[in-house]
Amino acid sequence: MKKIVKLKKNKKAVSEALGTILLLGIAVAIFASLYFIVLSEQFETDDPIPSVVASVEGKYITFEHRGGDELNIDDKFIINIGSEKKELIVGDFLRDTNNNDKWDIGEKLFFDDFNYSLDISEADTFGYTYNEEGGTAVMHGTLDIYPETDIGVDIKVDNMYPSVGESVNITIIVHNYNGDINATHVKIKFLIPEGLEYQKHTPSTYNYNPISGFWYINDSIPIRGSISIKIQAKVLGLGVIREPTQMVMILDGSGSISDANWNIMVNGLANSVNNVDVFPRDGTIELTIVQFGGTDPPRARVELGGPTVVNESNYDLIVDDIRDIEQMIESGGSATPTACGIRLAADQLYNFGNYSSDKRQIINLVTDGLANCELIQGTYNGTWLGNGWYKDNSHKKSGSYSAASSYNNYGEIICKDLITEGASSISIDFDYRLDDTEESDLAVYYYDGTNYNFIEDLGVNKEDKWLHYEDEITDSKYFINDFKIRFDTNLESSWWYGYEHIWVDNVLIETDNSLLDDGFEQDPWNLNWWNFGKSDSEEQRDYLLGLLGMKENEDEFDSIAIGPDPEVYWLENKIVWPQPGYEAPPFNNGPGWVSHIDTFQEFESATSEMFRVLFRSIKNSAELVGLDSRDPNPFNDIKEITIVPQDK
């Protein structure tokens, strides 16, 4: 008990512990205060973190700042090219687009103190930045600096239709379009094709070997320079080896073709097939003929197929069959179901012909009119949509022309896709004129991405004067990426109703931007407009290309357009293949052409010409096969010529 009392009275340790805790508290408080005071200070401690990418652009090695911290103009880069070490200061090579004496995002160093050489393929690059603490590496990499040269080959013949026995001059031109160095050791291959006989080449000093077909260009071709050789050859005749071919002729049998013209057409085709000088009978050609037309319903049917391979023993029967093809015409109609014809041709060749993707496929669409039917899916029948609109100068609000619809030419016309997404309103303006129309004769529709919504019937308004239509669309369902306006006409001619006509001019569609401003003055007048007959034909053409697996360097889809009505621009840009199409003759740009003739009387000569080009022509190409440097662009390295020998 005494001991306890004694301990309680001993306060020696308590005082020491208390003192320690107090002092500790003071220390913590002082350092905590210091800590927070120091914390509030921002220290400059950081090395820059930029992204720098080195590349080669033409004659420059470039270093591009691709984001992150800016760099100083006194930073250094080192480039090792071959055995040479080059040191550059950023400021000496920087294109400082914002003039702030810093190297910022998007700005480049252009280093041009080097020469391309075929002996050096790589450059080592090393970049440093400096601050008070010393240097820091910001990039290091190896660049491929092997030189490139874009060589393009062109070939021309001075007479595409020479007579047998004549000489032709074939000129091969080799361009060095662009590149790092002059092109050296360029080697071109041009074999003298079967049917031609080499005579000479000029300049004769050029190293061309007609046996091997190689032209070794000893001189270097300077950047943007060219060199050419002229090869003279004698035309011996035909005798070209043909590859197995499936050919289908898709014939328009619509009501716009009279009996007489139909007979001219089928007899012209039969005569061409019967002519051994243009159409071979060696069993290499499988011929299919499809006709489209009719009104009850508009449709397509196979006239020759099954497959029919033309040879010596059956060609005369085939010719007779062609002459006997009857036009699919019913009274009172002129439907042109082009889409049905193309669809049937595709399926016929694929399912019932001797189809192989290795064979050459040639499609030829013969038409005298406008595609005006929509394909009924799962059939080869179509729905007639009316003959469509036309360009007219009899009434126009301004300029020289307007778009017109009449009792003969009615149906829909739809503008191209307009991007109205993000807009707050769309303004629609156009002028229109009516003649003898009534209710439902001119309907306006807007497309909302899914449906064409009826907006207004304009047919009931005053006739024989220009009227103005204005609308401001604020409904957000029309703010889409494929907004369209559509005009639908349904016009008649009769003693009771009169001869109904409608004209539309100056269509202006705007959001904040002008989307469409069309006075129908340009050629073609309907560049910005289409209808379901055309769009369906394009869709079936795509189906055909896909189903038959057509290849650009082997197969083709061409067209013969007859008279003033076919839309040659549309055929050339949307139907023939490969694209871009072109008008022929001359057939000097390979496959994918439209041959436009004025009358049916020219049809036989056009088909004979076509068969000659397809089956009896001499084709050959000049091709780049050797070059010291690299060619970045292979598309222009090969070019083909066609020579169509004529009998004397």
Added chain:
Amino acid sequence: MIIKNYKKSENAVVGIVASFLIVGLIVAVLAVVQTQYVPKWMREKEADHMSQVADQFSQLKYSIDLHRNNREKNTPISTTFKLGSREMPYLMSVRSFGSLKILPGSFNFTINNQTDKYSFLTGAIKYKSFNSYYIDQDFIFEAGSTIIDQINGNTIYIRPSNFVVKFEDKLRIYYNLTNIVTIGNKDESVHGYGSVSIQTEYLSTFKYQVIRTVSNITLDTNYTNAWVNLMNSTFLKSGLNYGGYGTNYTIKIKDSLITVDFQDNVEVELYLNVINIGAQIGPGIIEY
């Protein structure tokens, strides 16, 4: 006498001094770490996050290129973005944030040829960072390109799928113009620091097979430097001349408008496809 005894005792002083020194050392180390190293680590962390976003944008472009090539409808692809980066544990630091947004109609591409004018308004996808230590960067998928933008400029990060071929006096430009549209006008933007996915799907292609005799093209964009650099680089590489005698084209910039005028000495054909890609930000299936 008692006071004298206390003065002579130094037992507690050693403990206090040792504690004092240890606390001081700890505080000093913490202060140095906090002031010297934490900002540096955080800058690097945010810079790494920016690289990660750049990679995620590359993945987005890859997905959209797949849509363009396959043209298969109703097959959405998700790309995930990490919007921000976390703060450091224990030490004092601030997390970074980011936003992802679909911008309809932010880019306008206009082509004039001898007879007509074609205008295409396209949408974009934009990531915007809200960093605390590293420079803020925006990544934009616009008209087929991926662009990086920051306060002092912008540049193309990934080029669009186009190519240019020169034939004698003719230049063919093949260009797939990608238009981003929102699906169902929903979830156009999201902001935060976690992960978020954007779903894209192929909608349609508007195919102009060729626009011939192009006289000029105009771009209306917020990233003029990036597009001008891209066009100059592309045209020069394809063999066109710029500036001086024999120039094939000129470029003018006015505010957000870039106009490229082609001279009469070059015939330009543009092969243009406009590919419409639907995009929806947020989790779940694509809803219409």
